[in-house]
Amino acid sequence: MKYAIMALDLVCALASPKPAATQTTGNEFLELCDLVLPDGRKVGKNHCTMFVLGWRTAFRFATNRMINAKVLPSDQDDLNLNPIMGICFHKGLTNAQLTDGFIKFLQDYPKHRHIPIGPLIGSAMIKAYPCR
Numbered sequence: 001m002k003y004a005i006m007a008l009d010l011v012c013a014l015a016s017p018k019p020a021a022t023q024t025t026g027n028e029f030l031e032l033c034d035l036v037l038p039d040g041r042k043v044g045k046n047h048c049t050m051f052v053l054g055w056r057t058a059f060r061f062a063t064n065r066m067i068n069a070k071v072l073p074s075d076q077d078d079l080n081l082n083p084i085m086g087i088c089f090h091k092g093l094t095n096a097q098l099t100d101g102f103i104k105f106l107q108d109y110p111k112h113r114h115i116p117i118g119p120l121i122g123s124a125m126i127k128a129y130p131c132r
Contacts (some may be wrong), residue, residue, distance in 0.1 A: 017023050026112060026117055029048065030106055041090070048103065051100045055121050059125075062082070088132070102120075106124075
């Protein structure tokens with residue numbers, strides 16, 4: 001469990017778009033995702049997807065480091081599976097699906113949206129993609 005907490009902290013820190021003291025909250029993230037230009041183009045969703053892509057990359061990096069440190073089995077070759085962190089993404093999962101899932105999590109749990117998105121996305125992914 002200690003490794004899971006350390007790895008989740010690493011993932012959250014690597015995915016942070018700002019220093020921790022000024023990190024974007026769940027409320028701010030949702031506002032960004034709904035950003036619409038005067039000409040009607042919705043540009044916010046692209047920014048949201050980029051954040052989730054960064055988080056997913058950090059998750060894979062942490063999983064790879066755990067394999068190299070022999071915390072996870074050394075014969076594991078799928079960086080989408082990390083039972084220590086409690087997150088196992090299924091094959092074919094897109095970044096857009098991950099983004100939609102995180103937005104749904106924020107909408108379903110409004111009382112947590114004042115929290116920085118680093119810890120929130122970790123919680124959302126554990127809830128949405130638990131290892132079985």
